Amino acid sequence: MLTTERALYWLDRWDRQQEYYMPDREERFAVIADVLEELLERTDPLIVDLGVGPGSLSRRLLDRLPGASVVGVDADPLLLGLAERAYGGERLRTVYADLREDGWYDRLGLDRAPDAFVSTTALHWMNRAPLRAVLATCGSVIAPGGVFVNGDHLYEGPGGERLDALNRALTTRRAARAGVSRDEDWAAWWSAVQDAPELADLVGVRNGGFSHVVEDRPTARDYVDYLREAGFAEAGPVWQCGDDRIVVGIR
Numbered sequence: 106m107l108t109t110e111r112a113l114y115w116l117d118r119w120d121r122q123q124e125y126y127m128p129d130r131e132e133r134f135a136v137i138a139d140v141l142e143e144l145l146e147r148t149d150p151l152i153v154d155l156g157v158g159p160g161s162l163s164r165r166l167l168d169r170l171p172g173a174s175v176v177g178v179d180a181d182p183l184l185l186g187l188a189e190r191a192y193g194g195e196r197l198r199t200v201y202a203d204l205r206e207d208g209w210y211d212r213l214g215l216d217r218a219p220d221a222f223v224s225t226t227a228l229h230w231m232n233r234a235p236l237r238a239v240l241a242t243c244g245s246v247i248a249p250g251g252v253f254v255n256g257d258h259l260y261e262g263p264g265g266e267r268l269d270a271l272n273r274a275l276t277t278r279r280a281a282r283a284g285v286s287r288d289e290d291w292a293a294w295w296s297a298v299q300d301a302p303e304l305a306d307l308v309g310v311r312n313g314g315f316s317h318v319v320e321d322r323p324t325a326r327d328y329v330d331y332l333r334e335a336g337f338a339e340a341g342p343v344w345q346c347g348d349d350r351i352v353v354g355i356r
């Protein structure tokens with residue numbers, strides 16, 4: 106049986122393996138919370154976490170914004186199960202939906218317009234066309250003055266190959282300086298999950314996970330263009346460390 110204590114154990118391992126790829130992940134979470142604190146006027150904002158995974162970003166936002174509530178959406182039932190067991194309750198609700206499919210927003214069952222859409226390390230799993238559609242939905246439903254905040258590996262794309270190589274190298278150097286643990290990478294974490302008796306039920310529901318093939322990767326410029334096109338009055342980068350960046354749109 107998956108206890109809250111064991112869920113928290115797996116989430117801690119998740120955070121360590123994610124830091125292997127993003128040595129400034131905690132700083133990135135903190136900056137996203139700063140953005141919300143700076144821009145949101147309501148003391149009880151409704152936040153949607155796109156690709157919530159096991160809830161790392163959501164938990165940090167709930168800690169920083171005591172009046173906030175979060176609805177997290179994801180297409181991985183195992184990660185959602187961990188989030189629910191560890192943090193689920195009145196302030197964090199999770200919903201299973203694939204952001205590439207029409208109707209994902211309706212499945213959230215919200216009773217008011219969200220004040221913010223946030224995401225970390227998730228949207229780079231999407232091709233340009235579905236990402237554009239997701240951002241269009243966000244722009245059409247968000248409350249006036251609402252914000253979109255995405256922290257992810259973002260790229261220059263064609264014509265920016267040397268900058269992209271440089272940014273990747275800077276991330277690697279930063280990781281070495283920060284001394285992030287390299288005990289476990291993505292594959293090793295999933296392999297350990299597969300063998301954990303308390304996760305057997307969730308592994309079964311996950312059934313190998315959903316496939317994502319990224320053939321048409323969005324660039325950092327695409328994010329800005331799509332956000333403007335979606336009705337966000339202003340959009341642009343607000344933070345960067347190597348290839349790890351935060352882009353903000355203000356409706």
Ligand SMILES: C[S@@+](CC[C@H](N)C(=O)[O-])C[C@H]1O[C@@H](n2cnc3c(N)ncnc32)[C@H](O)[C@@H]1O
Nearest residue numbers: 156157158161179180181203204205225227230
């Ligand atoms: C690397 S994890 C990041 C999770 C979490 N946001 C974090 O920062 O730790 C990427 C997440 O995005 C989710 N994801 C990717 N593509 C998705 C899609 N099309 N629909 C819903 N969730 C998606 C994955 O299931 C996974 O939970």
